[in-house]
Amino acid sequence: MKPSRPESETRLQGIGVSPGIAIGPAERVGKTLEEPEHLTIERVDVEPERERLNEAIIATREQILALQQEIASDDGENHSAIFDAHLLILEDSSILNEVIRLVETERRSAEWAYYTVSKRYIDSLRKIADPYLRERAVDIEDVAKRLLRNLRRDGDADDDGLRPAQPGTSILLAHDLTPSDTVGLDRTRVKGFATELGSPTSHTAIMARSLNIPAVVALHDLPEEFPAGDQVLVDGYHGLVILNPSAATLAEYDALIEREKTVLTDLEPLRHEETRTADGRKMVLSANIEFIEELDAIVSNGAEGVGLYRTEFFYLSRRELRDEENQTENYRRVAEATAPHGVIVRTLDIGGDKLCPELFEDPEPNPFLGWRGIRLSLDQPDEFRLQLRAVLRASAHGKIRLMFPFLSSLEELRGAKTQLELAKEELRATGTAFDEDIEVGAMIEIPSAVLIADHLAREVDFFSIGSNDLIQYTTAVDRVNDRVAHLYQPAHPAVIAMIRETVDAAHRNGIWCGICGEVASDLLLTPIWIGLGVDELSVGAAQLLRMRRAISRLDSSRCRSLTDRLRTCGTSAEVVAECEVLAGDAYPELLL
Numbered sequence: 001m002k003p004s005r006p007e008s009e010t011r012l013q014g015i016g017v018s019p020g021i022a023i024g025p026a027e028r029v030g031k032t033l034e035e036p037e038h039l040t041i042e043r044v045d046v047e048p049e050r051e052r053l054n055e056a057i058i059a060t061r062e063q064i065l066a067l068q069q070e071i072a073s074d075d076g077e078n079h080s081a082i083f084d085a086h087l088l089i090l091e092d093s094s095i096l097n098e099v100i101r102l103v104e105t106e107r108r109s110a111e112w113a114y115y116t117v118s119k120r121y122i123d124s125l126r127k128i129a130d131p132y133l134r135e136r137a138v139d140i141e142d143v144a145k146r147l148l149r150n151l152r153r154d155g156d157a158d159d160d161g162l163r164p165a166q167p168g169t170s171i172l173l174a175h176d177l178t179p180s181d182t183v184g185l186d187r188t189r190v191k192g193f194a195t196e197l198g199s200p201t202s203h204t205a206i207m208a209r210s211l212n213i214p215a216v217v218a219l220h221d222l223p224e225e226f227p228a229g230d231q232v233l234v235d236g237y238h239g240l241v242i243l244n245p246s247a248a249t250l251a252e253y254d255a256l257i258e259r260e261k262t263v264l265t266d267l268e269p270l271r272h273e274e275t276r277t278a279d280g281r282k283m284v285l286s287a288n289i290e291f292i293e294e295l296d297a298i299v300s301n302g303a304e305g306v307g308l309y310r311t312e313f314f315y316l317s318r319r320e321l322r323d324e325e326n327q328t329e330n331y332r333r334v335a336e337a338t339a340p341h342g343v344i345v346r347t348l349d350i351g352g353d354k355l356c357p358e359l360f361e362d363p364e365p366n367p368f369l370g371w372r373g374i375r376l377s378l379d380q381p382d383e384f385r386l387q388l389r390a391v392l393r394a395s396a397h398g399k400i401r402l403m404f405p406f407l408s409s410l411e412e413l414r415g416a417k418t419q420l421e422l423a424k425e426e427l428r429a430t431g432t433a434f435d436e437d438i439e440v441g442a443m444i445e446i447p448s449a450v451l452i453a454d455h456l457a458r459e460v461d462f463f464s465i466g467s468n469d470l471i472q473y474t475t476a477v478d479r480v481n482d483r484v485a486h487l488y489q490p491a492h493p494a495v496i497a498m499i500r501e502t503v504d505a506a507h508r509n510g511i512w513c514g515i516c517g518e519v520a521s522d523l524l525l526t527p528i529w530i531g532l533g534v535d536e537l538s539v540g541a542a543q544l545l546r547m548r549r550a551i552s553r554l555d556s557s558r559c560r561s562l563t564d565r566l567r568t569c570g571t572s573a574e575v576v577a578e579c580e581v582l583a584g585d586a587y588p589e590l591l592l
């Protein structure tokens, strides 16, 4: 049973997907797809019903196109691509044929038929473990809601029932918000939102981040009813939602908001500065992206290039996206937008929790130890070379580096480089331009790669440490298993030793070493990376300026003394305690 309205302050823990704090009167909105009445039609009404469906499709298409245009002119075409996906769903023949069959043979009303078919797709997508595919359910639901509203005989199609109805409402509490709900939010009114569903990789979360709206998702205890106008606090930093916050909580957060404002104003001038430690050591501060939509946010926050471009999206979303031309164009745009620094494109890292159903019909017993990353690419050389050609072709237009994920052996690196040479040959044969000297990097995220790092380093131009996986494989803790989440410890002395060994091996062999996993964004651990001599940190957009400031306050020799002391630490707690002293001393205002 879900809780009903809370009487006093109630704290709910979810996942913060867009940082910031918003407080205000809230409203519970956005029910999931509503089931229409089960109406049947007469035989003579079949044709008019089909006609009605057609008209609703046309009206829906027009609304999507209008929304797409509105967003494109508003946001520089950033989010409009999502609506291409909606148009494809709207015109998807397998959905429409099934709907028409239900109208013709079972004599269901168009509403009931459309609801039945789309609901089936939504439910089966929601059962898939892969978060990217689960998110596609949101797109289908979005289109279905819009189409059903257009079919409603009595309804006002413009009233989508998802915007706050109460004047003054500034926080939305919803079962879920679709991407078009999110971009359609009245940003002058809505200051934050919280949803029961959702994940950090959802379009909705990405948009919330680039629209700068604090948001928390995956709140399983959100009450079904919440009196309109009652206060809610959304803490996007900590993934916390507080219903009816007490006076003491409000005062505490007021102070935090004031502090945040001062900090952000103070960080502004850093946007255009280089990243240097207090004693002048230059570091590269780049950003991670997964979607081209994130480019604006990272460029405007002063990223020195993209340190990790995850490319799974091309393979987990619509098939057309994998097309060589599309990938080339996409990489070119990222390289141009991030000039002169450029982008590190990581080749496909499908597998683990990112499963692509056409490749994984039979589930693997241990997907994180199975067919993943470079293993899969080497087993599918044609697909692999398609991506390599796209990266190479784009490299003629801007600075692009290439990096291979999930390497566990030298043979795999050599196999990948052989495919790269073949891809180059293919391009030369057609006279296609590319950067002949494209730099190649190895992701170090498996302990065996750390232990042969000297060998790997002799055959690549750089290392990038994938700490998310390195932690999971070093400590045998599944990174997506809630039950063992407390054992997933970035500051585990064994993890620090792995990273130390990787950086040293890189430097012994004259190459640079970066970190692109989440630990790179952890302000508490920054002194360690400086002390170990890490050359590049690739972080999330929201963390860029804070990280630049933190680095500017740290002195390399103090950080080196810290990392020397860490050799004697046997537990994460000891490591964290050492870092707290240094970080707390250097930039207390940045540590929330």
Ligand code: PEP
Residues within 6 Å of the ligand: 308, 310, 349, 445, 465, 466, 467, 468, 469, 470, 516, 517, 518
């Ligand atoms: C990592 O493992 O740290 C990494 C950056 O890659 P991913 O999170 O995509 O596995």
Ligand code: MG
Residues within 6 Å of the ligand: 405, 445, 466, 468, 469
């Ligand atoms: Mg990884």
